[in-house]
Amino acid sequence: MRREDLGRMLRGWRRARDPRLIPAPVPSRGHRTYLTQLDMALLLGVSERWYRALEKGEDRRYGAEMIAGIVRILDLDARQAAVLFRGTGHRPPQHPQTAARPSPALLELMHQQRCVSYLADQAWDVVGANAIAARHCPWLVRPGANVMTWAFSPEARYQLRDWERSWAAPLLDRLRLAWQRWPDNDRLDEVVRAVRGAPGVRELWDTHAPARLSDDDLSDDAPRPVYFPLVAPDPIDVRVTALAPYDDRSLRWVMISAVDPGVTFP
Known part of the structure; x- marks a missing residue:
């Protein structure tokens, strides 16, 4: 999959994610109904520029830990997670666990x-x-x-x-x-x-x-x-x-x- 397409998919998943359901506190979330790229960067512990590069489709070496963090924050299902891992050059986890979903x-x-x-x-x-x-x-x-x-x-x-x-x-x-x-x-x-x-x-x-x-x-x-x-x-x-x-x-x-x-x- 071309990185541009992967970035477009990731952008859609991010915008669809309800900030109230994020496992970690979202900085200055206010009354927004979506996550910003800055939110994602802060939650992942990376720079906004580094995260933005992923959504723009730039061909960089994104760590598996960062990708796992995105999967967790956005609550991606097994198929979505596999696409994201493979699209960034990583093998999907062999035994994905179904995470508990707090209300x-x-x-x-x-x-x-x-x-x-x-x-x-x-x-x-x-x-x-x-x-x-x-x-x-x-x-x-x-x-x-x-x-x-x-x-x-x-x-x-x-x-x-x-x-x-x-x-x-x-x-x-x-x-x-x-x-x-x-x-x-x-x-x-x-x-x-x-x-x-x-x-x-x-x-x-x-x-x-x-x-x-x-x-x-x-x-x-x-x-x-x-x-x-x-x-x-x-x-x-x-x-x-x-x-x-x-x-x-x-x-x-x-x-x-x-x-x-x-x-x-x-």
Whole structure:
């Protein structure tokens, strides 16, 4: 396919995308009913000129990560995604996953929260995050963000204080529980393998005695320390609240708020 035709198709998909359904906060969206090229560039973390070149059909080397981000932002179906990947010189993913689709009302509620607020699917792939989450946990709005794989990364072990006891152990409980409940979820299986392959995690997985959790035990009232440099110079205690909208376990709505009501997220 000629790049000009691909760019024309991409332009149509962008203009048809409702900004209310975008997984990440759209800068200055106002009352517009479409996404601009600048919106796309900011959401993808590239320059507006670089993104515009793709829609103009310029023959450049566009990274697979950028293309995956476009697929996610525009919620392209498997055929559209395959066209975009192939048209930019990439092989389409072998096992595309059907992303959970939050309702506009749920996304609006998520964006209204005055704390870190995000949505994740059964495999903990992030499908939505508010502006506060993007500011204090920028990894949440990166293409392909996954809560579990990030939580066991070196970056997370610095931000999530008392990491092994307060964070790693309870997260492994939930990951193990989900893995047993949804054995046919290939993406979840990939996440488990990635987490178990992280430094030091195999030992935790094999030796940690799981807590008594049920499928309804999504939230945890235990205070946990997190370092948010834009909030306070020292780690603060937070509370993690997780909800399953209308008992729909294909989505998790997670809110991370300060235990001290006097601490606010700018």
